[in-house]
Amino acid sequence: MLVPAFPSVSVLASEEPTTPGRRGPYRKTVLTREAILSAAMDVFATRGYRAGSMREIAERVGMDQTSILHHYPTKAALLLAVMEERDRRADELIEAEHPQSLRDVPEAFLALARSNVATPGVIQLYSVLAAESVTPDHPLGDYFRDRIARVRTGFAAWFAELDAEGLLRDGVDPAFAASSFLALWEGAQLHGLIDGSGGDVTETLSRYLRLVVRDEAFPAIPATKKKDDVVE
Amino acid sequence: MLVPAFPSVSVLASEEPTTPGRRGPYRKTVLTREAILSAAMDVFATRGYRAGSMREIAERVGMDQTSILHHYPTKAALLLAVMEERDRRADELIEAEHPQSLRDVPEAFLALARSNVATPGVIQLYSVLAAESVTPDHPLGDYFRDRIARVRTGFAAWFAELDAEGLLRDGVDPAFAASSFLALWEGAQLHGLIDGSGGDVTETLSRYLRLVVRDEAFPAIPATKKKDDVVE
Numbered sequence: 479m480l481v482p483a484f485p486s487v488s489v490l491a492s493e494e495p496t497t498p499g500r501r502g503p504y505r506k507t508v509l510t511r512e513a514i515l516s517a518a519m520d521v522f523a524t525r526g527y528r529a530g531s532m533r534e535i536a537e538r539v540g541m542d543q544t545s546i547l548h549h550y551p552t553k554a555a556l557l558l559a560v561m562e563e564r565d566r567r568a569d570e571l572i573e574a575e576h577p578q579s580l581r582d583v584p585e586a587f588l589a590l591a592r593s594n595v596a597t598p599g600v601i602q603l604y605s606v607l608a609a610e611s612v613t614p615d616h617p618l619g620d621y622f623r624d625r626i627a628r629v630r631t632g633f634a635a636w637f638a639e640l641d642a643e644g645l646l647r648d649g650v651d652p653a654f655a656a657s658s659f660l661a662l663w664e665g666a667q668l669h670g671l672i673d674g675s676g677g678d679v680t681e682t683l684s685r686y687l688r689l690v691v692r693d694e695a696f697p698a699i700p701a702t703k704k705k706d707d708v709v710e
Numbered sequence: 711m712l713v714p715a716f717p718s719v720s721v722l723a724s725e726e727p728t729t730p731g732r733r734g735p736y737r738k739t740v741l742t743r744e745a746i747l748s749a750a751m752d753v754f755a756t757r758g759y760r761a762g763s764m765r766e767i768a769e770r771v772g773m774d775q776t777s778i779l780h781h782y783p784t785k786a787a788l789l790l791a792v793m794e795e796r797d798r799r800a801d802e803l804i805e806a807e808h809p810q811s812l813r814d815v816p817e818a819f820l821a822l823a824r825s826n827v828a829t830p831g832v833i834q835l836y837s838v839l840a841a842e843s844v845t846p847d848h849p850l851g852d853y854f855r856d857r858i859a860r861v862r863t864g865f866a867a868w869f870a871e872l873d874a875e876g877l878l879r880d881g882v883d884p885a886f887a888a889s890s891f892l893a894l895w896e897g898a899q900l901h902g903l904i905d906g907s908g909g910d911v912t913e914t915l916s917r918y919l920r921l922v923v924r925d926e927a928f929p930a931i932p933a934t935k936k937k938d939d940v941v942e
Contacts, residue, residue: 661901
């Protein structure tokens with residue numbers, strides 16, 4: 479594998495993804511579920527997982543609770559579906575960038591970071607759930623443990639490819655670079671929400687990559703800004 | 711100021727802090743509040759801020775709710791006191807390290823990181839509240855905005871001192887180094903809780919500092935481990 483999965487598909491596009499024609503009852507189910515998931519994202523992001531209610535989600539989507547339960551029988555099932563929908567959209571976005579070589583990968587990651595900045599409610603929900611997931615018997619404990627391991631593994635494989643081509647800076651370990659990149663990304667996203675400087679996340683990630691990866695590897699990364707340009 | 715405040719006191723100790731003798735009714739009030747704050751940390755860390763109740767905190771500390779409300783009239787006041795108590799303990803720990811020069815500062819930060827790893831419930835509570843604080847009308851919105859700005863400012867002043875002495879690596883901006891160090895710290899702490907590898911936080915921070923600060927500046931930071939030693 480030339481470039482790793484993030485989070486679950488190859489970031490190197492070989493061909494256009496095929497989109498099967500969806501129509502009739504199946505298409506209607508897909509649309510209903512998308513409406514439920516969007517409403518659930520909004521409600522959970524505003525109220526939090528524990529206080530967000532199926533009733534409020536049903537009201538927002540204009541359905542009765544029984545119909546929601548037909549698609550997602552428990553709040554835990556709905557939450558997991560919301561997080562998986564988020565991952566699916568991230569996969570789609572990375573695929574749409576069509577990275578063709580190692581050098582194109584950072585721009586795909588930065589495109590995803592920019593997209594995340596545009597959906598602050600989802601980032602906020604993700605951040606709350608990730609922290610809550612550590613408590614005993616949380617329904618998303620396994621999801622977050624698996625997700626972090628999977629994304630780290632993908633990043634580490636990408637950094638290892640760079641290392642094999644001599645493109646990492648001296649002394650940089652691929653596994654460290656991977657786990658730090660993910661931790662920095664998620665920490666910077668939350669801080670961007672807290673202080674209202676969300677747009678700085680891509681700049682932070684871009685600068686971090688320049689710390690660990692040699693300049694010649696990433697023509698797509700803009701040059702480091704002058705100090706006076708830094709927004710704090 | 712040779713070395714900045716983190717989060718609110720100078721990390722360069724000039725003398726032993728004086729501890730006034732506390733006895734009698736005042737001493738009793740201090741002990742009562744400490745007991746309430748410890749119980750509140752436990753309850754909020756387990757249940758989350760919204761689901762954690764004053765009743766459960768009162769039961770855990772063996773008091774009735776009215777007595778708790780005498781000290782902390784609202785749940786929001788109690789939450790804020792819990793976070794401020796956490797900051798106070800962090801200040802104390804940094805002071806106890808007695809950093810005497812720029813070169814001693816990283817070890818003080820790493821000591822704090824190690825201490826945080828030993829109190830996972832508090833880190834988990836902090837992480838949940840930080841993410842929740844972005845929602846409208848959250849009682850800790852101002853606290854987290856102010857705290858992040860304050861700690862970043864402190865870190866940035868320290869990195870600027872290093873920069874003035876030529877101890878930052880080429881192209882590293884003090885403000886970027888500061889905001890990234892904080893975002894990485896908090897991101898890595900949460901990931902350490904999620905995957906059970908909490909102890910890696912200090913290693914991650916230590917390696918990050920070696921990316922942005924020249925080797926000669928930090929004799930106290932252990933050399934980068936061999937790749938085979940990395941725990942993932």
